[in-house]
Amino acid sequence: MRTIGVAELREIATGAALMGAGGGGNPEVGKLMAISAVREHGPVTLLEASEVAPDAVVTSPSGIGAPAVGLEKFPNGSEFKLMMDKLTERLGHPVEAVFPIEAGGINSMIPFIVGAKLGLPVIDADGMGRAFPELQMSTLALAGHRICPIVMADEKGNLVQIDVDAPHDAEKFARAITVEMGATAQSISDTTTGAALARDGVLGIITKCQRIGHLIHHLGDYATPAAALSALLEITSGTRLLTAKITDIQHATKAGFNFGTVIFTGLGADSQRTGKMEFQNENIVFSVDDTVIATAPDLITLVDTETLAPVTNEELKYGKRVYVLGLPADEKWRTPAGIDCVGPRYFKYDLDYVPVEQRIKAAREKGVID
Amino acid sequence: MAYRLGIDVGGTNTDAVIMADNTVVASTKTHTTPDVASGIHTAIAKVLAESGIKPAAITAAMLGTTQATNAIVERKQLAAVGVVRLGYPATAAITPYTEWPADLVAALSGTYKLVHGGYEYDGQLLTAVDDDELRATFTAWRGKVQAIAIVGVFSALNRDQEEHAAAIAREVFGADMPVSLSATIGSLGLITRENATILNAGLNQVIRRVTSGFAKALADEGITAASVYLCQNDGTLMALDFAARYPILTIGSGPTNSIRGAAYLAKRSDALVLDIGGTTSDLGVLVHDFPRESSQAVTVGGVQTNFRMPDILSIGLGGGSIVRTQPDGSVTVGPDSVGYQITERALCFGGDTMTATDIAVRLGHVKLGDPALTQVIPQATAEAAAAEIQRLLADAIDKMKTSAEPVDLILVGGGAVIVTAKLAGTATTYQSPLGGVANAIGATIAQVGGQAEKLYQYVSVPRAEAIADATQAAKQQAIAAGAVPATVDVVDIDELPLQYAPGEATRVKVKVVGQMA
Numbered sequence: 001m002r003t004i005g006v007a008e009l010r011e012i013a014t015g016a017a018l019m020g021a022g023g024g025g026n027p028e029v030g031k032l033m034a035i036s037a038v039r040e041h042g043p044v045t046l047l048e049a050s051e052v053a054p055d056a057v058v059t060s061p062s063g064i065g066a067p068a069v070g071l072e073k074f075p076n077g078s079e080f081k082l083m084m085d086k087l088t089e090r091l092g093h094p095v096e097a098v099f100p101i102e103a104g105g106i107n108s109m110i111p112f113i114v115g116a117k118l119g120l121p122v123i124d125a126d127g128m129g130r131a132f133p134e135l136q137m138s139t140l141a142l143a144g145h146r147i148c149p150i151v152m153a154d155e156k157g158n159l160v161q162i163d164v165d166a167p168h169d170a171e172k173f174a175r176a177i178t179v180e181m182g183a184t185a186q187s188i189s190d191t192t193t194g195a196a197l198a199r200d201g202v203l204g205i206i207t208k209c210q211r212i213g214h215l216i217h218h219l220g221d222y223a224t225p226a227a228a229l230s231a232l233l234e235i236t237s238g239t240r241l242l243t244a245k246i247t248d249i250q251h252a253t254k255a256g257f258n259f260g261t262v263i264f265t266g267l268g269a270d271s272q273r274t275g276k277m278e279f280q281n282e283n284i285v286f287s288v289d290d291t292v293i294a295t296a297p298d299l300i301t302l303v304d305t306e307t308l309a310p311v312t313n314e315e316l317k318y319g320k321r322v323y324v325l326g327l328p329a330d331e332k333w334r335t336p337a338g339i340d341c342v343g344p345r346y347f348k349y350d351l352d353y354v355p356v357e358q359r360i361k362a363a364r365e366k367g368v369i370d
Numbered sequence: 371m372a373y374r375l376g377i378d379v380g381g382t383n384t385d386a387v388i389m390a391d392n393t394v395v396a397s398t399k400t401h402t403t404p405d406v407a408s409g410i411h412t413a414i415a416k417v418l419a420e421s422g423i424k425p426a427a428i429t430a431a432m433l434g435t436t437q438a439t440n441a442i443v444e445r446k447q448l449a450a451v452g453v454v455r456l457g458y459p460a461t462a463a464i465t466p467y468t469e470w471p472a473d474l475v476a477a478l479s480g481t482y483k484l485v486h487g488g489y490e491y492d493g494q495l496l497t498a499v500d501d502d503e504l505r506a507t508f509t510a511w512r513g514k515v516q517a518i519a520i521v522g523v524f525s526a527l528n529r530d531q532e533e534h535a536a537a538i539a540r541e542v543f544g545a546d547m548p549v550s551l552s553a554t555i556g557s558l559g560l561i562t563r564e565n566a567t568i569l570n571a572g573l574n575q576v577i578r579r580v581t582s583g584f585a586k587a588l589a590d591e592g593i594t595a596a597s598v599y600l601c602q603n604d605g606t607l608m609a610l611d612f613a614a615r616y617p618i619l620t621i622g623s624g625p626t627n628s629i630r631g632a633a634y635l636a637k638r639s640d641a642l643v644l645d646i647g648g649t650t651s652d653l654g655v656l657v658h659d660f661p662r663e664s665s666q667a668v669t670v671g672g673v674q675t676n677f678r679m680p681d682i683l684s685i686g687l688g689g690g691s692i693v694r695t696q697p698d699g700s701v702t703v704g705p706d707s708v709g710y711q712i713t714e715r716a717l718c719f720g721g722d723t724m725t726a727t728d729i730a731v732r733l734g735h736v737k738l739g740d741p742a743l744t745q746v747i748p749q750a751t752a753e754a755a756a757a758e759i760q761r762l763l764a765d766a767i768d769k770m771k772t773s774a775e776p777v778d779l780i781l782v783g784g785g786a787v788i789v790t791a792k793l794a795g796t797a798t799t800y801q802s803p804l805g806g807v808a809n810a811i812g813a814t815i816a817q818v819g820g821q822a823e824k825l826y827q828y829v830s831v832p833r834a835e836a837i838a839d840a841t842q843a844a845k846q847q848a849i850a851a852g853a854v855p856a857t858v859d860v861v862d863i864d865e866l867p868l869q870y871a872p873g874e875a876t877r878v879k880v881k882v883v884g885q886m887a
Contacts, residue, residue: 029464032469035469066491066875071559071561072523072526073457073460073461073524074464075460075463076459076460076461076463077462155459155462182490182496245768245769245771247773247774252867265773319770321769
């Protein structure tokens with residue numbers, strides 16, 4: 001158990017942008033809301049999953065909708081209490097702690113707003129170990145948990161409950177209601193118990209985000225940028241796949257999702273190499289000279305070569321120098337069911353999922369990467 | 371003959387040029403003074419004297435100035451601003467001024483109110499504006515605030531509510547009350563647009579002082595027949611009365627002017643521009659005659675804003691950068707500099723500090739001061755320092771390039787002598803004897819611009835119609851800023867689809883320029 005104040009929130013937000021694997025939206029608005037709530041109500045208690053009573057009722061508050069709309073119209077702040085009251089009434093039991101559904105972007109911050117406003121502890125676990133675009137893409141849903149009941153609210157106090165069984169249907173209805181609420185809304189979902197979260201969630205994710213953020217905010221503690229990168233790779237169990245400059249970016253929006261391709265020209269020892277990354281909100285496939293090096297659910301994430309600051313897909317910019325990093329996904333995703341849910345074929349790429357470590361090993365043997 | 375006078379105020383120097391059509395008739399450089407205004411005055415007097423032109427023959431005068439930036443950074447002369455945000459019940463989770471530096475909030479009075487209003491992403495009403503609520507708010511602020519900032523949720527879609535609130539403000543405070551509308555200032559992103567709008571409102575008195583000071587300086591020198599403009603940070607001009615309403619747009623005009631002036635001197639439309647000053651080198655990218663814009667949030671005085679700024683990479687290397695031999699024998703250059711004291715402290719001028727300029731003199735690349743005084747620098751040290759300078763610059767160039775192909779480079783600025791050989795990654799290098807006043811030339815050749823950024827749903831507003839609408843708005847802005855309507859042309863159209871948003875919601879940004887009246 002420890003407490004999370006403003007300084008810790010800043011670090012967590014930075015780390016969450018990295019763990020968002022390009023997606024999750026700009027965490028800035030979430031960070032400002034969380035900082036405002038903590039300044040008003042005081043710091044939030046962070047519990048390890050093992051510190052939560054096994055039968056405690058826990059749930060996950062999050063924002064849903066278009067991140068760009070959320071930058072313009074963000075919540076009133078009272079939605080969270082309304083939703084929680086409604087959920088409590090429905091469950092007939094109060095909620096004892098909250099957790100983030102995903103580590104990436106704005107949703108890494110929402111539980112802290114709720115925690116501060118309602119005096120609830122936040123649990124150091126999530127349902128993805130990264131960011132993904134759809135509700136059913138969580139390790140909890142994968143383990144057979146119900147996403148519903150979902151309670152959604154908008155800034156006017158409109159409350160909607162969704163209670164459907166199939167995870168895909170939950171996603172479909174929630175998305176439709178979000179549109180009616182102005183393309184951005186708040187929601188609570190994935191209610192479970194302390195024991196079930198400890199078993200089926202991705203544990204320690206907030207602490208991991210904070211360690212990443214702390215490192216990035218304290219680069220001066222390292223003798224060289226190379227030493228800082230090594231430390232970052234150690235925290236994330238990651239590998240540097242390419243050091244490169246962004247030389248082309250193509251964006252397209254299909255069915256509300258942001259699709260794109262990014263071309264990288266290698267720098268230094270990688271100067272004879274060309275990288276290519278495909279993203280659908282999050283980064284999905286990365287290849288070097290036509291050899292695939294990493295695919296979802298493993299994390300493909302970009303950091304600035306000088307600041308190690310994560311580069312989300314909204315910040316892609318011609319000429320930006322980045323390290324392309326490959327981070328292994330949580331083991332819960334590396335099962336046949338997990339790969340069906342969030343592997344490359346789900347995103348319409350005709351590729352088998354091969355763990356990033358194995359792809360790296362094979363690519364190194366062929367001299368495709370260093 | 372019609373002459374144009376351009377002035378650019380930088381951190382160290384205030385430069386002025388007079389041009390006739392496409393020729394520079396006279397140019398001058400003078401130190402920037404702490405009050406800025408007297409330096410401008412001196413520059414005008416000097417350049418007029420040098421040119422021998424009758425003041426009455428000057429038909430246009432343009433000023434690029436740092437006064438607005440200085441006021442924000444120093445928290446001086448800022449107005450007490452009343453901020454009205456139209457969005458309640460949405461957006462209350464983050465109040466205005468969240469995460470601002472406390473002293474800047476105090477300087478602006480920190481007065482704000484969240485009121486009913488705003489639109490949804492598709493243009494529907496979020497909440498109706500409550501006239502009584504607005505009137506009561508403004509009435510309570512009487513005598514407490516000197517400027518008003520009005521910020522509405524999704525005002526990029528529809529600015530009716532912001533304009534309605536402004537009309538009520540003028541009813542309450544009188545027609546002279548300066549009112550800044552966010553729809554006319556920033557782009558999508560409520561917090562960053564609100565921040566820019568608050569700063570714009572706070573600069574109201576500063577900009578009045580700038581415009582009246584410039585008008586007076588011109589009149590004092592007998593320049594009475596000129597149309598007068600201020601430079602914007604996108605490389606275009608605005609007439610004084612327009613500039614008085616949009617002071618925030620003057621921030622960052624210096625680097626833009628430098629890039630545009632360099633382009634003009636080299637007669638290039640696409641190139642890298644390297645402006646080497648006394649302490650820093652600024653590298654920008656010229657794309658179709660205008661600087662490439664930064665895609666990053668811009669921080670002004672500790673506040674995040676989202677208005678357009680040129681994409682500039684600054685490194686701590688200039689003509690006055692101090693050269694040192696380290697204990698391990700390596701040679702370093704900068705990032706500290708003797709700055710404007712170069713004429714006293716550099717070895718070639720009889721000083722005791724080895725600077726980047728001394729290296730160029732020692733290697734016989736340029737003749738400045740007394741070259742014999744640089745003979746104390748060992749040949750090996752000079753060569754190592756020159757190599758380090760080349761490396762620092764080549765590295766910066768590589769960061770700004772978008773392809774591995776060599777690019778054309780335009781070299782300007784007073785410190786450009788420190789470049790002693792062709793830089794890695796470059797093709798042709800262009801230099802001009804007038805490179806030292808490129809920024810003032812950039813101010814002089816600028817056209818009048820306009821820009822509009824709006825959000826459309828392509829399912830209900832077809833793409834062509836949306837682009838035509840945004841173009842119309844940009845043209846109206848250019849004409850309001852002083853452009854001749856028939857000469858206004860589109861220079862850039864940028865479309866950005868919004869993810870997860872239904873109806874093919876797309877942000878359309880159009881930039882136009884035209885000739886000045």
